[in-house]
Each structure stands twice: as structure tokens, then as C-alpha cells.
Amino acid sequence: MKFSIITPAYNMERWIAETIESVISQEGDFEIEYIIVDGGSSDKTSEIIRDFQSRLDRGDIRARCRSFSLKYIQQKTKGMYGAINEGFTVATGDIYAWIGGDDVYRPHTALAGIANWFSKHSDSLWVKGICGFIDSDGRVIREGVYKSYNQKWLQKGIYGRETYFVEQESTFWCAELWKKVAPIPVEFRSAGDYWLNIQFAHHAPLESIKIQTTYFRTRPDQISARSDVYRKEQAIIMPNRDWVAVRVRLYSIVTNTVRPPRWICVILFRALFPFEQYNF
DSSP states (O other), X not given: OEXXXXXXXXXXXXXXXXXXXXXXXXXXXXXXXEXXXXXXXXXXXXXXXXXXXXXXXXXXXXXXXEEEEEEEEEOOOSHHHHHHHHHHHSOOOSEEXXXXXXXXXXXXXXXXXXXXXXXXXXXXXXXXXXXXXXXXXXXXXXXXXXXXXXHHHHHTTOBTTTBOOOOGGGEEXXXXXXXXXXXXXXXXXXXXXXXXXXXXXXXXXXXXXXXEEEEEXXXXXXXXXXXXXXXHHHHHHSOOOOHHHHHHHHHHHHHHHXXXXXXXXXXXXXXXXXXXXXOO
């Protein structure tokens, strides 16, 4: 099994080394093709990446998987999603994923758990692990929790809008699934992951598994912190909301604000969604 991991990077000198180290640290009987696409950084991002390339070539850094390659593409792209599209254009792996230039995989074990899942579930095309959250300095803000996903709600674009997100950093998919929907429209600056999840959901179920995979770094100046931009793009991608979306929003408001006992959550869920299975 071969992973193709893409990192879009732009002026990430403070964090890119941690991201690269987290990918190199992965242990298991698989290959990793790591592709970093730099959209024209003006800081020391390029120097840091090239230093890792040199150290890998000299054998100063040894990967812990079957084989590891680091490819660096430096060119001006059309934003983050242009960089991601470019990376996957040259990818040759079986399993695809992308991780931001400031996010990190769980040391050593993240990809092993995903590889084990795909090896045991040959019909699975799209899987999600658990994503935690760290601050600018790498301190854990909170550990991630398991989240389940309703396929019809994914197709309607409900996740990330009426209820919790599909954290892109912890999702992995087969190359064939990407090729069915790619590329991500480059006019999106922030919500390309939301678009992608809706497209994927029309071709394959999302399997959510209890494996800790990733930490998402939260910082005030990042693109994802601009919720106004994200919401505007969501409204373009999925402008019309139906009665299901309204009910999901109501359920989320009640359970997140009041935080009632689980048995009350079950009763409320069954009242709002009598034909859906409660699996939260």
C-alpha cells in the first residue's frame, strides 16, 4: 500500500518542520510519497523543506516505513486548493490525503491504523480518523473525539454547516475516488473541503473509525479562522437548505447548549428523525 500525502505550504517557516517530521515518523508496512507544493513563499519555508530533502538523501533521517520519498514543487498556484490539485496531479499512491503546512499527524501510528483499516476493508473508499486540536506552539487544546456521519446528511452538506465538521486533516481516500470528482474548484479560498466531502458522499460512504490520526493547529491568522469567508462559500456550494437541515440545526443547538444526558439526546433525536438510527 502506498500513501500519497500532499501539503500545501505558503509562508509556513514556523511550523512546516513539525509537519514534515510528523509524516516521516510514521511506522508501518507501507510506502509514503510526500509531496509539498509551495505557492510562492517569501520566508524560509523553501530552505527548511530543501534541508529535509538533503538530510533524507544523505541518510541522516531514516523513514520508518517501507519506503519514503519527499517531492518539493515550488510554483505560484491559484491558492491552497490549486496547490492541492497540483500535488494530486503527480501523485502515484493508492491512498490519498492532505495535511496543512502547520498541522501534524499523530507520531508513528496514524498511517498504520489507516493502512490496517484499508487492508481489512477492501471495498472501503473513504475513511475518517479522529482529529485533535493544538495551539500555535503545539500545545494540545483538546483531544479529538469519535464522530459518526450520516450519508444522506453528508450529501446535503449538513456537516460543517448545521452540525459538526468533517475534519479534512483526518480523512483518507482511495485514488479512484479522487479521480471521480477532481479537481477542487480553485475559486474557493476556504471551503474546498466542504465541496469535496459533498462530491465524495455521492460516490462512497464515509467510514468513521476510532483511530487517533491528526492534530489541527488553531491560530488567529489562518485561512480557516475566517468563518465569514467559509460561510459565504458554503452558501454558494449548497445554497438551499431543506427541512432535514433545519431539524439537524435544532438538535445541535439543544444538545450543544443545554448538554442534556444521553437518554434525553436519544429521545430528542428519535422525535426529530424517526427513521434514522441514533449512533452518536
